[in-house]
Amino acid sequence: MSDMGNVVNTVTLRVNRFAPRPERDRDRSRGGSPFAKKSSPFGGSGASARRRPRGKQWVQDYTLSARPEDTVLDCLLSIKRTIDPTLAFRYSCGHGMCGSDAVSINGTPTLLCTATVKDWAKQPSVSMVDDEGFRHTGDTAVIETDDGDDSGNLGIIELAPLPGFPVQRDLIADIDQMLDQIRRLKPYLQANDELATTDEGKIDVFEYLQRPEQLAKYEQLSNCIACGTCEGSCPVYAGGEAFIGPAALITASRFINDSRDVQAAARMDAIDSADGIAACQSVRACSRECPRGIDVGEEIWQLIAQIKER
CATH class of the missing domain: 1.10.1060.10 (Alpha-helical ferredoxin)
Structure with a gap:
């Protein structure tokens, strides 16, 4: 009997993480964006204006078992419960109705609960670099894996907080x-x-x-x-x-x-x-x-x- 039925599919979530540093009194007194008009009815100024927090940033990979039809939110919940309880992200209804779980997936703003692994997992690309360290235009190879591949590797999904907003922690944007x-x-x-x-x-x-x-x-x-x-x-x-x-x-x-x-x-x-x-x-x-x-x-x-x- 073939062992193909025993292959476990895996996916790697590459998460851009962020941990804010403790805020000091001197930081609280600083103003907001220098480009914001003080007279604007839509923005703040001075101490009340929002600014991007400072802290530690790093990229962390999580490899876990997953099915192609699983959502990215399913994968994050699995990581939170079984691998890394410190990973921070936001969600509520889980059905695309509340809008609380918007993040950047592979550079595209979308909802975690509606994004499936099969739609967003991508295979890693390998640059073809010559001996002198130059890569010619178009010389990019892609490592392809078939659904029947023994490796069961579904690919990589890159996650980052929603662009255009200050980051509070990991995938949570303010x-x-x-x-x-x-x-x-x-x-x-x-x-x-x-x-x-x-x-x-x-x-x-x-x-x-x-x-x-x-x-x-x-x-x-x-x-x-x-x-x-x-x-x-x-x-x-x-x-x-x-x-x-x-x-x-x-x-x-x-x-x-x-x-x-x-x-x-x-x-x-x-x-x-x-x-x-x-x-x-x-x-x-x-x-x-x-x-x-x-x-x-x-x-x-x-x-x-x-x-x-x-």
């Missing part, structure tokens, strides 16, 4: 600045204070119904889970101290396009600034990896058009 920016834009429905009633004095619930075409204008935008993958992909956003960022703009657009909201003009005024919508360079990198399927770049472009037309 996204508070992004959430604060969203809160400043009042992410809730602001309807008028008049309560519609029927002739009998009861609440007229039908007064608040929307037509399908009205719902379609913002329904997809309401699926945003504020995971930060669009911010991590944006080349303009960096820590949130200046550019408001695509996540906050999507939140604003969701209510601007809601026919029940009466503060559309005020919402447009809030983002119509140098650090707001004007800072977007329309690169559209924010659209590539949205886990909820929102075309972030297109929505922001439509928002720019709305502001210019008013």
Whole structure:
């Protein structure tokens, strides 16, 4: 009988780790980004501004048994429970609904719980270097392993914290600045204070119904889970101290396009600034990896058009 059925698949997680050093009183008094405008409504200044912490950085490999259909989150939980309890990462629902486990996988911002080993594991490449130490363009060999290979090596997955945010520890990024920016834009429905009633004095619930075409204008935008993958992909956003960022703009657009909201003009005024919508360079990198399927770049472009037309 063949021993192929006894082959155990393994995968290597190459994790960029970070351990912050204790903060001193002198460090607390230092300001934030020198590029942030002090007058910006979207960023802080002085001691209240966020800055990147200092500490020890290193890369650590973990090799463990895994199935191709396992998620990267499954692998990290296995490491946490059986190999290294000090490894830090964040997650909650595990089903792509909360957005708390966004990291960089192989350089791409995405969610740990939706990324599978078979989709993200890659085989290591070996550079073909000549005797003088030079590598010619295109001279890169790839070590290939077949599914039936006796080694059972599925490949390597490189993990790093979400780009554009300060790192708290290992794979945990500090996204508070992004959430604060969203809160400043009042992410809730602001309807008028008049309560519609029927002739009998009861609440007229039908007064608040929307037509399908009205719902379609913002329904997809309401699926945003504020995971930060669009911010991590944006080349303009960096820590949130200046550019408001695509996540906050999507939140604003969701209510601007809601026919029940009466503060559309005020919402447009809030983002119509140098650090707001004007800072977007329309690169559209924010659209590539949205886990909820929102075309972030297109929505922001439509928002720019709305502001210019008013």
